[in-house]
Amino acid sequence: PYGHGKFETLAGLFISGILFLVSGKIIIEAILKFFNPTVPQISSVSLIALLLTLFINIFVCFYETKQGRKLNSQILISDSAHTKSDIFISLGVLITLLSIKLGFSPIIDPIVSLIVAVFIIQAAYEIYKDNSDVLLDKAVVDTEQIKSITQSFEQVKDTHKIRSRGSSTNLFIDMHIMIEPDLNVVESHKLIHDIQEKIQKEVNEKAQVIIHLEPFEEQEEKKQ
Structure with a gap:
């Protein structure tokens, strides 16, 4: 049946929705931190776990993107964008910790969070646009x-x-x-x-x- 191919499209839209929710949560938390800035605390064990997760996510992101293009799989490409959002969040935490270590004000935390949220929103929009075009049967070929x-x-x-x-x-x-x-x-x-x-x-x-x-x-x- 023709419609079965759109399950992958619906999954992509679901991933897009999750990313929009994640970015919204980050924005709300960032706004609250502007009024009550705090110095983020992280243990050595947590930092090592964060770095390990970051490297794993980078590998997974590149692998999913490569395989998605090779197999022409929209769900793999969409999920790679979801993994990329985790990379942005991890990088945001590391940048914040490093900045505070260098003497910057704790206000840097919500600023970095908002920047991360923008990147995630952009990724979510790209996934939404690509998959909604398929769902609406937009012309694919010139x-x-x-x-x-x-x-x-x-x-x-x-x-x-x-x-x-x-x-x-x-x-x-x-x-x-x-x-x-x-x-x-x-x-x-x-x-x-x-x-x-x-x-x-x-x-x-x-x-x-x-x-x-x-x-x-x-x-x-x-x-x-």
């Missing part, structure tokens, strides 16, 4: 690119009603092409197959392409 591919076949006289939707992992493309009416079924089938292969090669190897054939002369007669 129609001119598809038209250029189909028109490269001499049997194709015109291409119209080009539509695309989905995502890079679950891409659907459909169109109407006008061909010479004297092409038989075997020749027409081969033409469609060749067009589909070229689109998959030049646009997306996982693209599912549906092509509707129309006789060229018949359409010309209707226009007259």
Whole structure:
């Protein structure tokens, strides 16, 4: 079923919502700290754990991003952005501790927190935008690119009603092409197959392409 591919999209939107909530919590806490600044305390054990977590998250983030692009998986890319938010928070804590150690006022804590919140909001928005576009079936492929591919076949006289939707992992493309009416079924089938292969090669190897054939002369007669 077509809709099953959108479970990954819904998961991405869920991750986006979590990040918006996390950033909101950080902003509220930062505002409260402006009125009552305190020096953050952290033990040596906690600091070591924080550094270890930071390095692990950096590795996980890079790995998820790499695999997400390799597998064309939106959920992996979205989760890498979620992991990146943990990296921002850890870096924010380290920067705050180092700044206070260097003699800066405790007010640096909420300032850094707000900066971290901005980065998280940006990541959340990017995830939301990418996944909402898929959910709303926004065009994924440039129609001119598809038209250029189909028109490269001499049997194709015109291409119209080009539509695309989905995502890079679950891409659907459909169109109407006008061909010479004297092409038989075997020749027409081969033409469609060749067009589909070229689109998959030049646009997306996982693209599912549906092509509707129309006789060229018949359409010309209707226009007259």
